Structure formats: C-alpha cells, structure tokens
Amino acid sequence: MxxxxxxxxxxxxxxxxxxxxxxxxxxxxxxxxxxxxxxxxxxxxxxxxxxxxxxxxxxxxxxxxxxxxxxxxxxxxxxxxxxxxxxxxxxxxxxxLGDNAKHKVWLKPTSEMSFLYGNHVLKGGLGRITENIVPGDGVVVFSMADMPLGFGVAAKSTQDCRKMDPNGIVVLHQADIGEYLRMEDDL
Incomplete structure (x- = not known):
C-alpha cells in the first residue's frame, strides 16, 4: 500500500x-x-x-x-x-459522497427499484432536486427517506427539468447499491 x-x-x-x-x-x-x-x-x-x-x-x-x-x-x-x-x-x-454531496436528487418510492436495477433517473420518478444543477455535475441519488441509493451525472439542469416531459432523463446512472447483488458472482 x-x-x-x-x-x-x-x-x-x-x-x-x-x-x-x-x-x-x-x-x-x-x-x-x-x-x-x-x-x-x-x-x-x-x-x-x-x-x-x-x-x-x-x-x-x-x-x-x-x-x-x-x-x-x-x-x-x-x-x-x-x-x-x-x-x-x-x-x-x-x-x-452522500454525507458531503453538493447536488442531490430524491426519488419517488415508485422509481427507486428502477434506479437500483441500473436504469437512469427519469423526470417522472423525481421527488425533489437541489437548485443550481448544471449538466455534467455529479449528483448523489437519495430515497425520500434520505438514504443514499447511488450516484450519477446530471443530464439536464434544474431549470430544464421543470419543463421536460416525464420520460426525459434527468440523471445518468453511474453506480447504485444494487450492484452488490448484480455483481455477486464477480466479487
């Protein structure tokens, strides 16, 4: 080391x-x-x-x-x-990252499972979002109970999220806590 x-x-x-x-x-x-x-x-x-x-x-x-x-x-x-x-x-x-995150996104309970299966965060599953996010920022994804679920990269700014349709991608998935189960054979 x-x-x-x-x-x-x-x-x-x-x-x-x-x-x-x-x-x-x-x-x-x-x-x-x-x-x-x-x-x-x-x-x-x-x-x-x-x-x-x-x-x-x-x-x-x-x-x-x-x-x-x-x-x-x-x-x-x-x-x-x-x-x-x-x-x-x-x-x-x-x-x-969760304790020190600058930009956060909270998911509705109905879309948590989709994110944990490795999918991107859609506008329809967004519960809350912090202000001043610009595309390319690192974002930590939380459940509505403030439990960190994973992280990704912002695809849209906070302002653009308000205007987009429910099927638009807000956060591009990078990692989530479901990886422990999906990668069980590799570990």
Whole structure:
C-alpha cells in the first residue's frame, strides 16, 4: 500500500470534487477516531494494486505488518484506476459522497427499484432536486427517506427539468447499491 502520486491525487480529487464541491475539504481534513485524545489521527488516500482506499493513518501504520501481496483491502475503497489510467469512483464511496454531496436528487418510492436495477433517473420518478444543477455535475441519488441509493451525472439542469416531459432523463446512472447483488458472482 503506497501513497498516491501527484497525478493520481489530482485525478481522485477532481472526480470527488465533481460530487462534493467545496465539501471535499471535510473529507480530506476529517479527524480519525483512532488516534489519541491529544493527537487524533487523520484520514489519507492509499493505493493498493489499482484501487484507491480512504483509510486512517493509524490503520495504515498497523497494516505495515502485513505483506503487500497478502493485503487485499484496507479502509474504504473509493475508486479504481482503469488500465488506460482514468479514475472511476466505486459504490463503496457512497457514504462519503452522500454525507458531503453538493447536488442531490430524491426519488419517488415508485422509481427507486428502477434506479437500483441500473436504469437512469427519469423526470417522472423525481421527488425533489437541489437548485443550481448544471449538466455534467455529479449528483448523489437519495430515497425520500434520505438514504443514499447511488450516484450519477446530471443530464439536464434544474431549470430544464421543470419543463421536460416525464420520460426525459434527468440523471445518468453511474453506480447504485444494487450492484452488490448484480455483481455477486464477480466479487
């Protein structure tokens, strides 16, 4: 497990900034509960194989006793780098994104299942939407009970959503909590 280099850090922060905006500072500067009272630890980003993890510094120190080839996971996996070098967020980072999301969309209970099967969010299934969303922004999708269901990219702005028909796509699906069941054989 190694620290991210400058290029990797830039890609990770740019992708997370797309979803959290200025709240990214809350993720980076978050104190860890595992340190001492006088010196609480911090969270950091580490890379193992091609996967990026969000883990407390004290846990990283304790993991140095494990051989690299035997270490499978540590902390919360937030994403992975593809073979061509681009960074993709994974569903495991949903709790971090949900707590610090800049743009949010709430689904009606009737359309939650459709989203959890991997479909895009349609205007007809939209319960609420935050203001000032522009196309291309990262959006976290919630149920009406404020449970994070997944995330995606805004296809339309908040203003355009008010005028469009019920079958128009509002959020393009990227990941949802139903992936755990759909990808069960791969895990």
């Amino acid at each position: 190694r620290p991210l280099d400058e290029n990797e850090t830039t890609q990770v922060f740019e992708k997370m900034f797309k979803f959290t905006g200025n709240n990214l500072k809350n993720i980076v500067d978050r104190p860890s509960l595992e340190g001492t009272d006088t010196n609480p630890g911090r969270y950091c980003f580490r890379m193992q194989k091609n996967r990026v993890f969000y883990v407390s510094e004290s846990l990283v120190k304790r993991a140095t006793n494990v051989k690299r080839d035997k270490l499978v996971s540590l902390g919360t996996q937030i994403g992975k780098f593809t073979k061509n070098g681009s960074f993709h967020l994974t569903i495991q980072c949903l709790n971090l």
